[in-house]
């Protein structure tokens with residue numbers, strides 16, 4: 001499968017009816033204005049110039065409740081992207097939105113465009129967590145949106161979070177299990193990070209919210225990632241995506257610029273820890289097995305991992321983890 005190239009376009013808080021406790025899209029993205037056609041062209045050209053291949057390009061609208069915006073605005077951006085698709089410059093459209101803004105009317109609009117993926121911000125399958133996080137939707141909205149997308153064969157992905165107010169490991173594991181029952185094509189999962197100018201920041205300053213530690217977050221996300229990848233769904237991102245100076249907006253919580261690498265390192269650690277026999281691994285996978293800052297060096301020595309040239313992964317008895325699936329995460 002060839003690499004996908006994404007052109008991200010930020011529409012901070014467009015269509016959002018409430019402010020989720022963890023969210024300040026201005027803090028998270030640094031963009032305050034909605035782009036017009038002229039700006040869209042500039043963004044499009046700039047990203048295109050970065051890409052080494054131009055034949056697998058997708059336009060993605062993030063930072064908003066895309067389908068919660070006025071219909072005219074939704075069509076404005078979809079029309080722009082569809083033109084790029086019709087001209088052969090892009091292959092599909094992605095956007096993030098909130099479950100309560102997926103309804104029959106919206107589905108009818110979406111059917112006129114080449115929608116590649118709807119990223120549905122579910123965050124948790126627990127009502128209390130949704131309420132405490134000031135999410136604009138309840139569980140009924142979540143299941144209804146999923147049903148509508150499934151029935152209309154529109155590809156979608158689900159977005160989950162760990163460490164939200166009122167959440168815990170059991171609730172999050174349940175959310176992952178509910179996710180696996182759906183036809184979601186992808187899953188995005190990241191821990192709750194306290195950003196400047198958010199409700200969470202105020203709760204944190206008052207001592208009413210205690211974020212997960214980095215270690216806790218990595219361990220949870222790696223465990224959930226294994227569950228998700230083993231089911232055949234794809235995790236498209238671990239960790240919060242912040243750009244440039246926006247990292248300074250992190251007040252507290254498990255933010256790390258290499259969060260994804262830490263998660264992958266932990267996945268490999270768990271894999272190796274479960275091995276019962278000698279394993280031969282292709283030498284090209286050695287950096288991934290060693291992991292972030294060679295954190296897995298010790299366990300690799302302890303567990304008879306042999307790196308060899310031109311070897312497919314060979315293994316004997318093993319518990320739980322599926323090397324073939326894990327290879328897909330790593331490569």
Ligand code: SF4
Pocket residue numbers: 013016017018019020023024025063064065098121136
């Ligand atoms: S719906 Fe999405 S963009 Fe809007 S406030 Fe909540 S997390 Fe932020």
